[in-house]
Amino acid sequence: MSFVNVIGMTGTNRNFFAGSMFIPGERYEDYILVFFIIRKLYDVYELRYLLIFVINICSAEIAVMERVFLGVNYILCIWHINCNILAKLKSLIKTQFNRENGKDVDDEADSQIISQI
DSSP: OEEEEEEEEOTTSOEEEEEEEEESOSSHHHHHHHHHHHHHHHHHTTOOOOSEEEEOOOHHHHHHHHHHSTTOEEEEOHHHHHHHHHHHHHHHHHHHHHHHTTOOHHHHHHHHHHHHO
């Protein structure tokens, strides 16, 4: 189950909580519900549609946004970018750090295996 948090921004760069919703997954059908509800609220209160969304890179989310809000722009969330960098590069950074500090990576792996026995 995924959690969608909707946060808006005022003209004075202040954030405000607009709503949240649990959805069954991160499929196209799940995001349709979220974005149609947002669009319906904007229609009811006669507000201008959103111009920019800040998202994590989910292809289903992007496809629905482009369908529901024509011509919408989106940018990637810096927190999600940093998490992905950390997850994908952590082992490479650690290996490089160990090489620069004179540690043999193979010896370290062997010592970890021996310590677990």
